[in-house]
Amino acid sequence: MADLSVLTVAGAGPMGGDGWWLPTGASSFAHRVDGLVNTASILGLLSILIIVGLALLFLFGSGRREEGVEPSAPSVGLQLATGLGVALIAGSLFYAGFTIWIDMITPPANAYEITVSAQPGSWHFTYPNEHVDGELHVPVGRPVILHLLSRNLAYTFSAPALRLRSAVIPGREGELWFEATQPGRYEAVCARYAGEAGGEMVAPVVVHKRGEFASWLKSVSDFLSTLPPEEAGRKLYDMNGCAQCHSLDGSRKTGPSFKGIFGHEAELADGSTVVVDLDYVKESILQPKxxxxxxxxxxxxxxxxxxxEKETEAIAAFLQSLSDAPKDAENSEGGEAP
Ligand code: HEC
Incomplete structure (x- = not known):
């Protein structure tokens, strides 16, 4: 927007910060929204002072009418000037608010997208790599779009520090966007009475310093280090399309079934045999021929x-968990023989 400097001057200064007035502003909207709120508040206060002042003056002032002089209406010029002045102030406030609103509902094209799902008692944030988290993490200085979803109840998503607020209505996808400007920890809440659970719907909002967001996402979505190896291996089996050629139930597909092979001998095409252990599984995955x-x-x-390397180990642990009697278990850990 064309910066109405009169309106934004009040955005900075003693009224910023986390005092009795507005909360810390951490998004690119904060400065403008706060400027508008502060300006409107100051104008409101001024109007009250002027009106109350004039009322007191007329009540107690020595407004004694001079003998024989008719009270005259203010000049047309003064009336026009006052009217125009008030219209100009109201118009500027409207213009500032309107342009902010237009910007708020127009997300830029290159924004990072996060899905926010509301459910009784909690918010869930789904990142582009399908990682789901109970916390909203965003990079500083990059536009972010939040897609707001709710299955069956109405909520209000509110992140005061980001100056964001929107209803979350079942069956209708809401959208909010912002660009965080201040790294730090903030909060998102449900600003609507949503039963008893509503009060607990507080989610941390973390604005990461430049370059730290990607490593955060990587560390939390790294299921290799969070899941038990055999479960991580199962995930890798699904993710890498191994299922296309390898069954888990003993049936033959393009390749041998994974059922019960770990720890047993495999017959090779050249007539020799090999025990299916960690090294063999690794080799079979990396250089099948x-x-x-x-x-x-x-x-x-x-x-x-x-x-x-680590993924092949998880796959080996998964194969081991499918095996009845693992003979050679010392090479891999985490497998569970039934
Ligand atoms: C296009 C089909 C295909 C895909 C996809 C495939 N494989 Fe295979 N795999 C085979 C065939 C065929 C063999 C047997 C011939 C050989 O040893 O190369 C085999 C052999 C193996 C063996 C040795 C099995 C044994 O009984 O000795 C392992 C272990 C293996 N694959 C793991 C995997 C893993 C893990 C994946 C997924 C990351 C995978 N394969 C994806 C076709 C496939």
Whole structure:
């Protein structure tokens, strides 16, 4: 917006900060919204002073009418000037508010998108990599769009520090956007009475310093370090399309089933045998053609460069958990033999 400096001057200064007045502003809207709120408040206060002052003056002032002089109406010029002045002030406030509102409902194209789901008692934030978290984390200095969803109740999402507030209505996707300007910890709340659970709907909002957001997201969505290895392995099996060729129930697909192979001997195409252990699983994943299982075509694509060392270990742990009697368990941990 064309900065109406009169309106934004009041945005800074003693009224900022987390005192009795507005909360700390941490988004690009804060300065403008606060400027408007402060200006409107100051104008309101001035009007009260002027009106009450004039009323007192007329009550107690020595407004004695001079003998024989008719009271005259203010000049047309004065009336016009007053009217125009008031219209100008009201118009400026409207213009400032309107442009802020237009900006608030027009997210930029390159924004980072996070889905906010409201459910009784909590907010859930889903990041583009499908990580779901109970906290809203955002990078500083980058526009963020929040898609607001609720399945069956109406909520109001409010993040005062970001100067954000919107109803979350079931069956209708709401949208808010902002750009955080101040790294720090803030709060998002439900600003509507939503039953007893509503009061607990407070979610931390974390604005990360430049460059720290990506590493936060990576660390929390790193299921390899958070899940037990065999569960992480199962996830990798699903994610990497292994299921296309390897069943878990013993049935033969393009490749051998994963059921019960770990710790057992596999017959290779060249007539030799090999025990399926961690090293063999690793090799089979990274360079499948090194040892080809008897009776199968060497059609498995090499996963070298796509699956890390740690991931192969998790897959091995998963295979081990599918095995009845693991003979060679010392190489991998976390497997659970039934
Ligand atoms: C396009 C089909 C295909 C895909 C996808 C595939 N494989 Fe295979 N895999 C095979 C075939 C065929 C064999 C047997 C021939 C060989 O050893 O190369 C095999 C063999 C193996 C073996 C050795 C099995 C044994 O009984 O000795 C392991 C372990 C293995 N694959 C793991 C994986 C993992 C883990 C994935 C997913 C990351 C995967 N494969 C994806 C086709 C596939």
């Amino acid at each position: 090194a040892k080809v299982v008897k009776g199968f075509e060497p059609v498995m694509p090499p996963f070298a460069g796509r699956i890390s």
